[in-house]
Amino acid sequence: MIKKILLMMLLSAALFSSGIVIKESANSVNKTVLKIKNIVTKKGLKVFTVVNHQANAKNVGMKMRKAKLLIFGNPKMGTRLMHLDILTGLDLPMKILVYKDADKKVKVAYRNGSWLKEEHPLLKKKMILKINNALNNITNKAIQ
Numbered sequence: 001m002i003k004k005i006l007l008m009m010l011l012s013a014a015l016f017s018s019g020i021v022i023k024e025s026a027n028s029v030n031k032t033v034l035k036i037k038n039i040v041t042k043k044g045l046k047v048f049t050v051v052n053h054q055a056n057a058k059n060v061g062m063k064m065r066k067a068k069l070l071i072f073g074n075p076k077m078g079t080r081l082m083h084l085d086i087l088t089g090l091d092l093p094m095k096i097l098v099y100k101d102a103d104k105k106v107k108v109a110y111r112n113g114s115w116l117k118e119e120h121p122l123l124k125k126k127m128i129l130k131i132n133n134a135l136n137n138i139t140n141k142a143i144q
Contacts, residue, residue, distance in 0.1 A: 021112050023108045
């Protein structure tokens with residue numbers, strides 16, 4: 001039991017240090033994904049694609065729990081960020097992972113914008129705050 005608690009604490013610390021935010025959703029994976037797509041679209045952002053990890057695993061004869069990755073963004077803001085540092089193109093567009101965990105709870109995970117600042121120091125704090133606020137608001141609405 002103590003080993004399990006220590007492992008969870010280490011995992012939490014690793015996730016925190018990497019800027020990963022995880023929230024529990026009251027909805028199914030599919031409904032959460034649909035809500036995120038609707039919220040993102042209404043905000044004027046573009047959904048580029050949804051990667052269905054479970055379906056991709058099935059296509060190669062493997063099994064996994066439901067997991068979908070939404071890739072979306074604001075090309076205008078992304079272009080501004082890449083003007084400051086073209087290498088941000090490696091980390092953009094934004095991503096939100098919606099998945100079912102081992103306890104069959106639906107979770108939403110994303111990296112907050114702070115890690116972008118660490119990786120790309122030329123980015124302005126105001127842009128990072130805007131990214132953080134947007135991701136937080138989108139996910140909070142989607143998990144209700």
